[in-house]
Amino acid sequence: MPWSNQGGGPWGPGPKGPWGSGPQSPGPSTPDLEELLRRSQDRLKNVLPGGSLGGRGIVLIVVAALALWGLSGFYRVEPDELGVVLRFGKYVRDGKPGLNYHLPYPIETVLLPKVTRVNRIDIGMRIVEDVRRGSTMRDIPEESLMLSGDENIVDVDFAVFWVIKPDEVAKYLFNIQNPEGTVKAVAESAMREVIGRSEIQPILTGARQNIETGVQELMQKILNDYGAGIQITQVQLQKVDPPSQVIDAFRDVQAARADSERAQNEAQTYANRVIPEARDRAAQITQSAEAYREQTVAEARGQAGRFDKIYGEYRKAPEITRERLYLETMERVLGGTDKIILDSTGASGGGVVPYISLDELTKRANPSAQQQRSQSGANR
Numbered sequence: 467m468p469w470s471n472q473g474g475g476p477w478g479p480g481p482k483g484p485w486g487s488g489p490q491s492p493g494p495s496t497p498d499l500e501e502l503l504r505r506s507q508d509r510l511k512n513v514l515p516g517g518s519l520g521g522r523g524i525v526l527i528v529v530a531a532l533a534l535w536g537l538s539g540f541y542r543v544e545p546d547e548l549g550v551v552l553r554f555g556k557y558v559r560d561g562k563p564g565l566n567y568h569l570p571y572p573i574e575t576v577l578l579p580k581v582t583r584v585n586r587i588d589i590g591m592r593i594v595e596d597v598r599r600g601s602t603m604r605d606i607p608e609e610s611l612m613l614s615g616d617e618n619i620v621d622v623d624f625a626v627f628w629v630i631k632p633d634e635v636a637k638y639l640f641n642i643q644n645p646e647g648t649v650k651a652v653a654e655s656a657m658r659e660v661i662g663r664s665e666i667q668p669i670l671t672g673a674r675q676n677i678e679t680g681v682q683e684l685m686q687k688i689l690n691d692y693g694a695g696i697q698i699t700q701v702q703l704q705k706v707d708p709p710s711q712v713i714d715a716f717r718d719v720q721a722a723r724a725d726s727e728r729a730q731n732e733a734q735t736y737a738n739r740v741i742p743e744a745r746d747r748a749a750q751i752t753q754s755a756e757a758y759r760e761q762t763v764a765e766a767r768g769q770a771g772r773f774d775k776i777y778g779e780y781r782k783a784p785e786i787t788r789e790r791l792y793l794e795t796m797e798r799v800l801g802g803t804d805k806i807i808l809d810s811t812g813a814s815g816g817g818v819v820p821y822i823s824l825d826e827l828t829k830r831a832n833p834s835a836q837q838q839r840s841q842s843g844a845n846r
Contacts, residue, residue: 539570543578550577550635557636577639581630584699587650589657590623591704611709612658618666619712623705624678626653626685631695638695648694649685653701656684666708670720674703 542565543549549561553574561568561576568574590610594602610621628649630638642648660680664673682701689696708716780787 535570539568539574541566541568541576541578544580545582547578547580550579550639551575552577557640560635579630579635579639581632581635583629585628585646585649587626587628587646587653588623588704589626589650589653590621609654612661614661614666614669615663616665619709620661620666620669621705621707621709622657622661622703624653624657624681624701624703626650626698627700627702628696628698631697634693634695636695637693641693641695645694645696648692649689649696652685652688653681656681656688659684669706670708670716674706678703 541549541561543561543563545563547563549566550557551559551561551568551574553569554572555575558574566576568576590606592604592606594604605621605623607621610623612620612622614620626649638645657677660677661669664677669677678701682698685701686698689698707713776787776791
């Protein structure tokens, strides 16, 4: 027996099977498409005058559609954006901030990149937001571990800040497919190259500024070669450390180097203080010896000249010169001693005559005069 279209098969009407009713869709059933079209036509007839479309109604519909299509070409550019208008996919002009217009789709379309926003990309680290713990930093070793020029491993975390060049927005939109991925790859490559040309000691101590400048310049050169339309504004090193497995040993080495430098500085300070003092003493001794030599030579020359003069006088008058030398010698020898004169030509045939110089007589006379003056003052 053939099945009826409305019977649902040999198990009775409706979508049933051998195990009962099949799955039923909840809610109201989907209306028929023909029913929807019919209802729409009835409503449109009620709206239009005369109850039918006619030529006038079709014209009104077309005009309204064209008006809506034309108005769809208005667009607004925010202050931090730049409108890039494309005509059938080809760049034609820029749209300045404010209200602008382009030919409606699909003739022209507009893209609105944010040209003044500073974008940031972190290399070697990621900021993880946690509801309980807040923001935490997660290290990514496959990005941060790099090899230095002296074959040491260093862990470098850094951030790159970049913006879109306002005069090269078209290059930014059409020359690179993934701007953030491109900047990240270029940043990692440039940092590895700069670290590979440097030794680990300057990297860990005072070469941070040079590394940041070198990476920024190298990144900008590569992106300009790509025609990316991107300007690198800053490269900022966040962390530069040895790997965590050997960081304790590196710290010990750094402490030893610091002690060595401190000892060398102290030794240099001591040398800078002692060496000038020794040079001053040596110069003083040299000057004293030079003065003694000049004095001795001058005295010797003076004595030699004096001897030559005395010898000339001696040749002229030997007796007188001999007597003069004797008297000068006796004067020099006996000038500072007490003298007693033995007179062998006296009346008694001999006697002792004390010799008193004029200076000694003056010294002896002065106390007696002072004593007389004091007595006369007391009598008054």
